[in-house]
Amino acid sequence: MSRIAPYIINAWAGKLGTEVTNKVISELSDMDADLSGDNSGLLNVWEEICAQVQREESYAWPAYVETIRTLLQVAIEELDRASQMALWAVTDEGWDYIYDYGDEPDSAVSAPLCADDTVAHLMGQILSAAADYESPSLYRYIWGADDPSYDDYEDDYEDEDTCDDLCPILVIHRKQIESLDLESTLEFLRTLIPAQDPAHVWSYKNSLGLTIAGYEDDPRELYSIPEVCHYLRAIDQDWSFWFFFLTPSSIRLVGMCLAAAESVAPGKAYIPPDNLAAFLNWGFRAVNLIFDHYGFPESENEKLTEITLQAFD
Structure with a gap:
């Protein structure tokens, strides 16, 4: 295909x-x-x-x-x-x-x-x-x-301008992950940024959900599955604007995968502080690029920073 x-x-x-x-x-x-x-x-x-x-x-x-x-x-x-x-x-x-x-x-x-x-x-x-x-x-x-x-x-x-619509969902399937098919995901992400229309970029702020499909029968947490983490890291090298576009729960999912979270109990995870700090620094760098390029208000950047940090509380 x-x-x-x-x-x-x-x-x-x-x-x-x-x-x-x-x-x-x-x-x-x-x-x-x-x-x-x-x-x-x-x-x-x-x-x-x-x-x-x-x-x-x-x-x-x-x-x-x-x-x-x-x-x-x-x-x-x-x-x-x-x-x-x-x-x-x-x-x-x-x-x-x-x-x-x-x-x-x-x-x-x-x-x-x-x-x-x-x-x-x-x-x-x-x-x-x-x-x-x-x-x-x-x-x-x-x-x-x-x-x-x-x-x-x-x-x-x-x-806030509350939205009556459900957040759009980016679905990445196991088949794409196992074949390391990055382009099918990047093709969509690149429609978000770079983009000529600032209003289009802004309309997706903290509104995109991320679903990793195909692992429902796998007892491991997604962040404990090496191929999932490897796939997201590969995407991150090309497109790292997670904090601006993803919902808080999806930001946390990406962070746990990229910062090598460790399962410590059922439903509980530990993210090494140094790993989390590196992930946050890299992500905020990407956010700053967006705000600088499109001239979005700095006050909104501060709000977005708070939302991102709360995702890891």
Whole structure:
């Protein structure tokens, strides 16, 4: 398969995936927050989901997961076959089929589409969005109304141009990693920068999610998989603007891979301070290049620096 094909598939599937997940999140946002209690302060079911992803799961978590799964299933079934195929193509099963049979004449007709595979893939994107979601009511629920930083947080939240759309997702698949196919990823990243239009660059600030797909059955953390770390390091040598474009959770993922994080307990990791310092210095150098080149406000650079550092707290 040519290098351009994975790029086209990722781009189309990314757009469709964003549309589907936006639709599901919108539907969840329209549902009343009943299970968290009358005094929770959470505004809707979406915030209940975000609270559990960011804090801890409640006894009713399986019901929330089933609700998400059902809404995804319905949204996918409403798409035409070509769109369903694009979404399925970026799942593990879809990539395997394309690499094995993609050049055969009837491969599109005989593709064994499985909605469950697509639902599982998009479920990951929704939970990733839940991990990054912020609102005053969610912050109050997690940290308490009396938290001394709450007022500042709420002011910052109100000052930001909040985006109703789910963050775009860059999907890097195991097949690309194992074949060290850097160009299919770099082709997209280079559409972000260098770019002639400053507004285009700014529109992606801290909004791009990163998903490493194909390792769901691997018990290791992504930062413990050598080929994943090697792939990201190779990308970083050519394109190192992570801090400007990625969401905080995606910045942390890249940092743990590039700074050689060590697993110390289930769900816990340690990043050697010298490694983290080197990664931060390299990343902030790239951010400064963007701000200098496009003349973005220095105050925004300071905010971005704070967001990046908080990702590693």
